[in-house]
Amino acid sequence: xxxxxxxxxxxxxxxxxxxxxxxxxxxxxxxxxxxxxxxxxxxxxxxxxxxxxxxxxxxxxxxxxxxxxxxxxxxxxxxxxxxxxxxxxxxxxxxxxxxxxxxxxxxxxxx
Amino acid sequence: xxxxxxxxxxxxxxxxxxxxxxxxxxxxxxxxxxxxxxxxxxxxxxxxxxxxxxxxxxxxxxxxxxxxxxxxxxxxxxxxxxxxxxxxxxxxxxxxxxxxxxxxxxxxxxxxxxxx
Numbered sequence: 568x569x570x571x572x573x574x575x576x577x578x579x580x581x582x583x584x585x586x587x588x589x590x591x592x593x594x595x596x597x598x599x600x601x602x603x604x605x606x607x608x609x610x611x612x613x614x615x616x617x618x619x620x621x622x623x624x625x626x627x628x629x630x631x632x633x634x635x636x637x638x639x640x641x642x643x644x645x646x647x648x649x650x651x652x653x654x655x656x657x658x659x660x661x662x663x664x665x666x667x668x669x670x671x672x673x674x675x676x677x678x
Numbered sequence: 679x680x681x682x683x684x685x686x687x688x689x690x691x692x693x694x695x696x697x698x699x700x701x702x703x704x705x706x707x708x709x710x711x712x713x714x715x716x717x718x719x720x721x722x723x724x725x726x727x728x729x730x731x732x733x734x735x736x737x738x739x740x741x742x743x744x745x746x747x748x749x750x751x752x753x754x755x756x757x758x759x760x761x762x763x764x765x766x767x768x769x770x771x772x773x774x775x776x777x778x779x780x781x782x783x784x785x786x787x788x789x790x791x792x793x794x
Contacts (some may be wrong), residue, residue, distance in 0.1 A: 598780040609785030624694045655720050665734050668720035
Protein backbone atom coordinates (compact mmCIF):
# COMPACT_ATOMS: atom_id res chain seq x y z
CA UNK A 568 0.00 0.00 0.00
CA UNK A 569 1.13 3.58 -0.54
CA UNK A 570 1.10 5.87 2.45
CA UNK A 571 1.88 9.19 0.85
CA UNK A 572 -0.36 11.01 -1.53
CA UNK A 573 1.13 13.85 -3.55
CA UNK A 574 -0.87 16.79 -4.73
CA UNK A 575 -1.19 17.86 -7.47
CA UNK A 576 -0.65 14.73 -9.53
CA UNK A 577 0.54 16.88 -12.43
CA UNK A 578 1.89 20.41 -12.61
CA UNK A 579 2.98 22.50 -15.58
CA UNK A 580 4.82 25.79 -15.10
CA UNK A 581 7.01 28.20 -17.02
CA UNK A 582 10.76 28.25 -16.51
CA UNK A 583 11.68 30.65 -13.72
CA UNK A 584 8.46 30.12 -11.78
CA UNK A 585 8.28 28.34 -8.45
CA UNK A 586 6.80 24.85 -8.14
CA UNK A 587 5.10 23.59 -5.01
CA UNK A 588 4.18 19.98 -4.41
CA UNK A 589 2.41 18.60 -1.37
CA UNK A 590 2.48 15.23 0.31
CA UNK A 591 -0.01 13.91 2.84
CA UNK A 592 0.47 10.73 4.83
CA UNK A 593 -1.53 8.69 7.28
CA UNK A 594 0.59 7.41 10.15
CA UNK A 595 3.32 8.69 12.47
CA UNK A 596 6.71 8.97 10.86
CA UNK A 597 10.38 9.20 11.83
CA UNK A 598 11.49 10.93 8.63
CA UNK A 599 10.17 12.07 5.29
CA UNK A 600 12.25 12.15 2.14
CA UNK A 601 11.73 13.56 -1.32
CA UNK A 602 13.01 11.81 -4.45
CA UNK A 603 13.08 12.83 -8.12
CA UNK A 604 12.64 10.49 -11.07
CA UNK A 605 13.49 11.56 -14.58
CA UNK A 606 11.61 9.76 -17.32
CA UNK A 607 12.82 6.21 -17.75
CA UNK A 608 15.39 6.45 -14.95
CA UNK A 609 15.77 5.43 -11.34
CA UNK A 610 14.96 7.68 -8.41
CA UNK A 611 17.41 10.20 -6.99
CA UNK A 612 17.34 11.34 -3.38
CA UNK A 613 16.78 15.08 -2.95
CA UNK A 614 16.32 15.88 0.72
CA UNK A 615 15.37 14.38 4.07
CA UNK A 616 13.47 16.06 6.89
CA UNK A 617 13.18 14.50 10.33
CA UNK A 618 9.97 14.46 12.33
CA UNK A 619 11.34 17.01 14.80
CA UNK A 620 12.20 19.49 12.02
CA UNK A 621 9.80 21.96 10.46
CA UNK A 622 11.74 23.30 7.52
CA UNK A 623 14.85 22.43 5.57
CA UNK A 624 16.67 23.97 2.63
CA UNK A 625 19.01 22.57 0.02
CA UNK A 626 19.97 24.85 -2.86
CA UNK A 627 16.75 25.75 -4.68
CA UNK A 628 14.74 23.24 -2.64
CA UNK A 629 12.73 24.05 0.44
CA UNK A 630 10.88 21.35 2.35
CA UNK A 631 8.41 21.86 5.17
CA UNK A 632 6.89 19.30 7.47
CA UNK A 633 3.75 19.64 9.60
CA UNK A 634 3.39 16.49 11.67
CA UNK A 635 0.13 17.69 13.22
CA UNK A 636 -1.43 17.80 9.75
CA UNK A 637 0.60 14.83 8.51
CA UNK A 638 1.72 16.77 5.49
CA UNK A 639 4.87 18.03 3.78
CA UNK A 640 5.55 20.38 0.93
CA UNK A 641 8.41 20.63 -1.53
CA UNK A 642 9.12 24.03 -3.08
CA UNK A 643 11.44 24.34 -6.06
CA UNK A 644 12.35 27.97 -6.66
CA UNK A 645 13.34 29.50 -10.01
CA UNK A 646 12.53 26.29 -11.87
CA UNK A 647 14.53 25.12 -14.87
CA UNK A 648 13.64 22.86 -17.77
CA UNK A 649 15.96 20.26 -16.22
CA UNK A 650 13.63 20.08 -13.20
CA UNK A 651 11.06 18.33 -15.40
CA UNK A 652 10.55 15.00 -13.63
CA UNK A 653 8.28 13.13 -11.24
CA UNK A 654 8.68 13.90 -7.55
CA UNK A 655 7.88 11.40 -4.81
CA UNK A 656 7.65 11.69 -1.07
CA UNK A 657 8.75 8.70 0.97
CA UNK A 658 7.94 8.15 4.61
CA UNK A 659 9.75 6.18 7.31
CA UNK A 660 6.83 4.99 9.43
CA UNK A 661 7.27 4.63 13.17
CA UNK A 662 7.64 0.96 14.09
CA UNK A 663 8.55 -0.19 10.60
CA UNK A 664 11.95 -0.63 9.01
CA UNK A 665 10.89 0.33 5.53
CA UNK A 666 10.08 3.36 3.44
CA UNK A 667 6.74 3.86 1.70
CA UNK A 668 6.52 5.98 -1.44
CA UNK A 669 3.64 8.16 -2.55
CA UNK A 670 2.08 8.22 -6.00
CA UNK A 671 4.12 11.21 -7.16
CA UNK A 672 3.70 14.62 -8.77
CA UNK A 673 4.64 14.93 -12.43
CA UNK A 674 6.25 18.33 -12.98
CA UNK A 675 6.73 19.84 -16.41
CA UNK A 676 8.82 23.00 -16.70
CA UNK A 677 8.29 24.73 -20.03
CA UNK A 678 11.33 26.62 -21.40
CA UNK B 679 31.73 5.46 -6.91
CA UNK B 680 29.86 3.00 -9.14
CA UNK B 681 26.11 3.11 -8.85
CA UNK B 682 23.54 0.33 -8.57
CA UNK B 683 23.65 -1.90 -11.63
CA UNK B 684 20.68 -3.75 -13.02
CA UNK B 685 20.18 -6.07 -15.96
CA UNK B 686 18.55 -6.52 -18.30
CA UNK B 687 17.19 -3.03 -18.99
CA UNK B 688 14.24 -4.31 -20.98
CA UNK B 689 12.46 -7.62 -21.20
CA UNK B 690 9.44 -8.75 -23.17
CA UNK B 691 7.88 -12.12 -22.36
CA UNK B 692 4.60 -13.90 -22.81
CA UNK B 693 2.31 -14.62 -19.90
CA UNK B 694 3.08 -17.81 -18.01
CA UNK B 695 6.77 -17.55 -18.92
CA UNK B 696 9.43 -16.98 -16.30
CA UNK B 697 11.86 -14.08 -16.03
CA UNK B 698 14.77 -13.11 -13.78
CA UNK B 699 16.29 -9.76 -12.96
CA UNK B 700 19.74 -9.14 -11.54
CA UNK B 701 20.99 -6.35 -9.27
CA UNK B 702 24.45 -5.40 -8.07
CA UNK B 703 24.28 -2.82 -5.26
CA UNK B 704 26.81 -0.17 -4.34
CA UNK B 705 29.83 -1.77 -2.70
CA UNK B 706 29.52 -1.84 1.08
CA UNK B 707 25.77 -1.27 1.17
CA UNK B 708 24.19 -3.73 3.57
CA UNK B 709 20.57 -3.15 2.59
CA UNK B 710 19.09 -4.01 -0.79
CA UNK B 711 15.55 -3.34 -1.98
CA UNK B 712 13.42 -4.50 -4.88
CA UNK B 713 10.53 -2.26 -5.90
CA UNK B 714 7.78 -2.66 -8.47
CA UNK B 715 6.69 0.53 -10.19
CA UNK B 716 3.57 0.34 -12.32
CA UNK B 717 3.13 3.13 -14.87
CA UNK B 718 1.83 6.29 -13.23
CA UNK B 719 2.39 5.06 -9.67
CA UNK B 720 5.08 5.27 -7.03
CA UNK B 721 7.47 2.43 -6.28
CA UNK B 722 6.02 -0.39 -4.19
CA UNK B 723 8.44 -2.32 -1.99
CA UNK B 724 8.51 -6.02 -2.83
CA UNK B 725 11.36 -7.21 -0.64
CA UNK B 726 14.11 -5.76 1.51
CA UNK B 727 17.31 -7.55 2.48
CA UNK B 728 19.76 -6.70 5.24
CA UNK B 729 22.96 -8.45 4.17
CA UNK B 730 21.54 -11.82 3.04
CA UNK B 731 18.57 -11.89 5.43
CA UNK B 732 15.03 -10.79 4.57
CA UNK B 733 13.79 -7.77 6.56
CA UNK B 734 10.43 -7.30 4.85
CA UNK B 735 8.68 -9.25 2.11
CA UNK B 736 5.10 -8.54 3.14
CA UNK B 737 4.12 -7.26 -0.31
CA UNK B 738 5.91 -9.91 -2.35
CA UNK B 739 3.43 -12.22 -4.15
CA UNK B 740 5.15 -15.33 -2.96
CA UNK B 741 3.15 -17.69 -5.13
CA UNK B 742 4.98 -16.35 -8.19
CA UNK B 743 7.78 -14.05 -7.07
CA UNK B 744 11.00 -15.09 -5.39
CA UNK B 745 14.19 -13.26 -4.55
CA UNK B 746 17.53 -14.12 -3.10
CA UNK B 747 20.67 -12.33 -2.10
CA UNK B 748 23.46 -14.82 -1.88
CA UNK B 749 26.59 -13.82 0.04
CA UNK B 750 24.92 -10.52 0.93
CA UNK B 751 25.91 -8.78 -2.30
CA UNK B 752 24.18 -9.39 -5.65
CA UNK B 753 20.50 -10.21 -5.80
CA UNK B 754 18.10 -11.82 -8.24
CA UNK B 755 14.34 -11.38 -8.47
CA UNK B 756 12.36 -14.05 -10.32
CA UNK B 757 8.80 -14.18 -11.56
CA UNK B 758 7.35 -17.58 -12.43
CA UNK B 759 4.84 -17.69 -14.05
CA UNK B 760 4.37 -14.11 -15.18
CA UNK B 761 0.95 -12.48 -15.48
CA UNK B 762 -0.13 -9.52 -17.57
CA UNK B 763 -0.38 -7.35 -14.44
CA UNK B 764 3.33 -7.89 -13.74
CA UNK B 765 4.15 -5.44 -16.52
CA UNK B 766 6.07 -2.72 -14.69
CA UNK B 767 9.51 -1.31 -14.02
CA UNK B 768 11.44 -3.29 -11.42
CA UNK B 769 13.77 -1.06 -9.46
CA UNK B 770 16.65 -2.16 -7.29
CA UNK B 771 18.04 0.14 -4.64
CA UNK B 772 20.64 -0.08 -1.91
CA UNK B 773 21.56 1.82 1.22
CA UNK B 774 24.27 1.68 3.86
CA UNK B 775 21.86 0.84 6.65
CA UNK B 776 18.26 -0.13 7.19
CA UNK B 777 15.38 1.96 5.90
CA UNK B 778 13.39 3.54 8.68
CA UNK B 779 16.46 5.36 9.99
CA UNK B 780 16.63 8.09 7.42
CA UNK B 781 18.92 6.17 5.11
CA UNK B 782 19.32 7.47 1.57
CA UNK B 783 18.45 4.87 -1.00
CA UNK B 784 20.41 4.75 -4.24
CA UNK B 785 18.46 3.41 -7.18
CA UNK B 786 19.49 1.56 -10.28
CA UNK B 787 18.05 2.43 -13.71
CA UNK B 788 15.41 -0.30 -13.48
CA UNK B 789 14.29 -3.17 -15.68
CA UNK B 790 11.22 -2.49 -17.79
CA UNK B 791 9.13 -5.67 -18.11
CA UNK B 792 6.33 -6.12 -20.61
CA UNK B 793 4.19 -9.23 -20.33
CA UNK B 794 2.14 -10.04 -23.44
